Amino acid sequence: MMNKKIRGVPIREYFTDLVSKKVDVEPNNPAFQCFNNRFHIYPVTKFMFMFSMSCWVIIIGILFPWSILIIWIAVFYFLLTIYALRQKQAICLWPAIIHSALLILIWLTGTIVMFTTALFSTQTFLDTFGQGHQKQFIVRFLIVLMIKTAIILLGLYLIFQLFVFNKCRKYFDHIRNADLPRALQEEATELEVIQDKS
Incomplete structure (x- = not known):
């Protein structure tokens, strides 16, 4: 099964390539770098894709058997x-980009609801996260602060993930376009050879 090929590449390589850090084309181009x-x-x-899939596995496990629907x-x-x-x-990266954008919309909706709830009813907000039994003001304040910080950090990660996936799409476009003139030149050379023979 793993020796079968999809577009000339063994299926095993699709999985082993995920852990490879190797960059074949323009590894030092600053336009396709991140983290300074x-x-x-x-x-x-x-x-980021492997991390996203790990999250999906956890979600599917937690929501089982209803996760069969999604x-x-x-x-x-x-x-x-x-x-x-x-x-x-x-x-083919567009589904990943759309997936990231939808996650941001879901996060944004949830964040608005949660932050509005916390503004008008701290008790309801704490009950949502199973911390409604806390009575001391400072403990309640710290729990709300930690939860809000975690929500904001999650949103920043999702926005960065969308940025990374979109930049990778541009990188793939760039390397495809860089290969295009060479391919056209090779095709033109082949046509000249065919014309010379006839």
């Missing part, structure tokens, strides 16, 4: 993104 030019966007995208989203997201990352196909 310390890391190339391609390996960072792979890491498991197709994770499978579709996983298969298309793993294909895009191995084949460097920009168009």
Whole structure:
């Protein structure tokens, strides 16, 4: 099964490539670097994708058996993104970008509801997270502060993930466009050879 090929690449390589830090094309181009030019966007995208899939596995496990209704989203997201990352196909990264954008919308909706609830009823906010039994003001304040900080950090991560996936899509577009003139030149050379023979 793992020896079968998809577009000339063994299935095993689609999985082993996820943990590879190797960057074949333009590894030092600052346009495709992140974290103050310390890391190339391609390996960072792979890491974020694997982290996202780990979260999906946890969510599916927690929500089982109801998660059977949404498991197709994770499978579709996983298969298309793993294909895009191995084949460097920009168009196949769009589901990952849309997935990230939808997560940001869900986070934003939840954040507005949670922060509004905390503003008008701290007790309800604490009850939501199983901390309604706390009576001391300072403890309640610290719990609310920690939860709000965690929510904001989650949102920042999701926004950064969207940025990374989109930048990786641009990187794939860039390397495809860089290969295009060379391919056209090779095709033109082949046509000249064919014309010379006839």
